[in-house]
Amino acid sequence: MTETNGESTDFSQTFQPIAPYPYEDTDDLRSGPDLHPEMLTLLPYIGRWRGRGQGGYPDMEDFAFGQEVRISHDGRPFLFYESRTWLLNPDDTPIRQAAREVGWFRAVGDDGQRTEVELELSHPTGVMELYYGHITGTTMELSTDAVIRSPKAKEVTAGKRLYGMVDGALMYAAEMAAMGQPLTPHLSARLARVTD
Numbered sequence: 348m349t350e351t352n353g354e355s356t357d358f359s360q361t362f363q364p365i366a367p368y369p370y371e372d373t374d375d376l377r378s379g380p381d382l383h384p385e386m387l388t389l390l391p392y393i394g395r396w397r398g399r400g401q402g403g404y405p406d407m408e409d410f411a412f413g414q415e416v417r418i419s420h421d422g423r424p425f426l427f428y429e430s431r432t433w434l435l436n437p438d439d440t441p442i443r444q445a446a447r448e449v450g451w452f453r454a455v456g457d458d459g460q461r462t463e464v465e466l467e468l469s470h471p472t473g474v475m476e477l478y479y480g481h482i483t484g485t486t487m488e489l490s491t492d493a494v495i496r497s498p499k500a501k502e503v504t505a506g507k508r509l510y511g512m513v514d515g516a517l518m519y520a521a522e523m524a525a526m527g528q529p530l531t532p533h534l535s536a537r538l539a540r541v542t543d
Contacts, residue, residue, distance in 0.1 A: 372421045380422030385454050388462040389426055391485050392418050392452070392510070396517045399435065400536025405528050411435040412445055414536050416517070418452070426452040428466070447471055454482075464489065466508070473500030478508060485512035502526055515540065 373379030374395050382390060396416040403409035414432045421427075428450045434442040450468035457463070466478040466489055474496045480489035487510040494503055505524035510517065516537050523533040 370421055372419050372427065374417050374419040380420070382420055383422055383424045385424040386420060386426060386452075388454055388457070388482055389452055389464070391512045392487075392517065393420060393426065394418060394517075395541040396538035397541045398516070398536055398538035399439075400432075400534055402534040404523070404525070404533050405531060406526060411437070412534075412536075413439075413441070414538060415541075416538055424453065428452060428468075473497030474503050476503075476506055478506065487511070505530055513537075 371379045412432045416430045419427045431447045432445040434445050448470050453465045455463045461481040461483040468476045477493040478489035479492040489508045491506045503525040507522040510519045518537050521534040522530045524530045
C-alpha cells in the first residue's frame with residue numbers, strides 16, 4: 348500500500364492478469380470501427396495484400412521476392428502498416444526470410460487538390476525513416492524527411508517511394524540512397540488484395 352494525499356492506495360491488483368486488448372483493429376472495411384474521416388483519402392490502401400516483386404542495388408545481385416502487406420486501422424487518425432518479405436527462387440519456392448518493416452500512415456493536410464501524407468517506418472536492422480509527401484487520386488509520392496540509424500546499422504541516407512492503385516492491385520517502386528550511392532531504384536512490386 349502507498350499513501351497519497353493521506354489516502355491509502357492498494358496496488359496489489361496492478362500486476363494481475365488482465366483481459367485481452369479491448370479495441371478492434373481491422374483491415375476489412377466491412378467490419379470493425381468506422382474509418383476516421385481524415386483517413387478517407389487513404390481508404391483504397393486498407394487491406395491485406397500479397398504478391399511478388401523484384402529488387403536490386405549497385406552492390407548486390409538482382410533478386411525476386413514475395414511480400415505480404417497489411418494496412419489496417421482502429422478508428423483513430425492513422426493507418427497501421429506492416430510488411431514482411433521473403434526471397435524467391437525462379438520457381439517461386441522460398442529461399443529465406445528477408446526485410447520486415449512496420450509503421451504508420453497519417454494524412455496531415457489537404458489543399459483541395461491533394462492530401463499531404465506522412466509515413467513513419469521502423470526496420471529491425473536499426474533504421475527508422477520519416478517520409479513526407481502527398482496523395483493525388485490513388486497515387487502517393489513520398490520522400491524521406493529524416494533517416495535515423497543505430498551505430499551498427501548500414502548507412503541509409505534517403506529514400507523515395509511511389510505507391511499506386513492500378514487495376515485493383517497495390518503497386519509500388521522504392522528508391523534508396525545507401526552505402527555511398529545516390530538515390531537509386533531498389534524495389535518494386537505488384538500486390539493483389541487478399542480476401543481469405
